Amino acid sequence: MPSRLHLHVVPPSAAPLPRPRAALRWRALLWSALLAGFYLLPWLRWEGRQALLLDLPNRRFDLFGLTLWPQDLGVLLGLLAVLAVGLMLLTNVAGRVWCGYGCPQTLWSGMFGWIERSSARHLRRPALARAVKHLAWALLALWTGVTFVGLFSPIHDLVAGLWPPAWRGWQTFWVMFYALATWGNAGFLREQVCIDLCPYARLCPSLCDADTPQVHYDARRGEPRGPRAPGQGGVIQRGRGLLDPVSASDYAFRAAHPALAGPMPNFPEDRLGDCVNCDACVAVCPMALDIRSGPHPDCIACGACVDACDAQMRAWHFPTGLIRPASPNGVQQHARRWLRPRTLAALGTLLVLLGIGVLRL
Template structure:
């Protein structure tokens, strides 16, 4: 059995700036930064762009809580379909487990919304206040007009991004093409206005002020990371056997002659880290796997004419033994579970009934009509979950001599709900029991082979 990689708890404050708990990530460049920017741009495009797509005459993705309809492109989900939406969340959870076992917290570093929005806010901060050294100097300086202007520009950008995020989020629950003009004309409803302000504030606080504290103290993912990864999981790691002992030296000098490893102890890996950790202390709960330290270290190794990869994606076995096992029981098990769940979900989605049925019986037991027949009243609720018109056919079976008074055919337009009152009558002398079991059978002209059966009862007195 693979042993777990130990996770070390270390101080999160870089030793290279003033003694406060604020972290000042430094700007850097590299392949992983470009990958992260690409992933973030894709997420931003999906988030801000999907809400404006149309599907036919309606918004393509819309969770209409008022109408209790959840539109996802060509599919419409109703409250009774929530189990399918829950299945999507479970599939995402197992997908996250699989990715974690394979490559650690790569989700956190490249695709987690908290991380992506945090990087966007850091970009806005760097644009308005400068790089790491300039921001530290600005924070330490006395209040001035220059400082106030920098702060104003930064927070204006933060609020602009937050407001755009909030309006887009609310637009997934309220048609965005009505929401946006209402905001500009100040005609927004009270509830929509509340949620826009709420999510603006939440984004502003989370990505602007809390930042890495959400990852360190609020997100449970880092807490159970150590129980998910194993000796063969890819994580951001420092090669201590190559880098230690650490020490400064001149470029071109022979580190082995000085008894040193390749690490020049420049602390660039610490300065670029968004959570302020030192990756050289080992895998830590605070590491979000963003690979900023890899890009920073590779740039230093390149300047020193040393091989890259002192800090790299590697497994514990790879660092200690030089080998890594890709296929192992835990990874295969998560993969099989994930594939199975995706298959079951696809089957359930394809075979889910597109005709919803509910039957309510009148509270009165029975009554006699003007012809002396016994009557029972019912209310049949039909829901067409399809995006095309369907023609429902209604029949009653199971009770001899029962006549149905009411429509036997109902036209259901796309995504329409209809309530159909139905009266059943029966001659008193034909009753053999006070309770007669019957069935309502509903089918559609478009698919006559698929029948929906709802069992119920017909009540009436027996002549003695």
């Protein structure tokens, strides 16, 4: 670990700041649309039948007008293979966008968290807030279980059997199983599901390379962090410039590990970086990470810390982009390569699978 604590800066003209990034205000709309699509999916009709119904007892799969029978199992497996390879290609090119924007664990954890915050904000009595929260969680989890089983059993018959109870044994078991799984995973385990249980999260590092975007904190611009009086401007505006990479990494490490590296020295306000140490990025992270300590394999790239930091930068009249998506090569100012070995392997496999599917049809 470097031991020097003095500032080494790069002249402002030699270190342009990244372009401002618009806030992802559509994230909540996207999550709402995906959740609404899931709950509405079993109710869609196609030619007088449920549009998507995996009817296991009758060995018939209806997929929006396409009917698959047991002898068509290869078609279903092919569709699953195409989706799996497509996810691999997406991960290599765009990073963990599936985790941040489409994963059911992310969507339901966000919904359960919103219910928890809303009940605590609107109900002053903690006991009442907890009761309302768990009641809402239970109802949402139960309806999630009903909706999921409704993809395997006609949804109209399933809902009609809610009261008086008329479910079969397997329907009751799977509704309660998925209700309890939703309640436990989204209400209590949350990020631990991604860290300890999700196999896709373990595979992601092997699918990514030096040109795959990930959330990055610009330590050269942000360090040394600390509170300051308003009105001083960012490091470029007041001419301090960016730190050299070694000093920036040193300060970021010391801020993240004070017990190991010792306390940071006191810097005058005009030598501080653009990070005001507000911890807004930490507060909004669904994985409870501090991205300023360096790229983390458990980061799901949801962009919440990016938006929170950009909001703070605008409030302080600093340029946005202190935390931003960037590839390791992009951080080093290297040109991005679009045709890489893993990209070509995933793209080639996807094209082969699609070609086989076209020939089969």
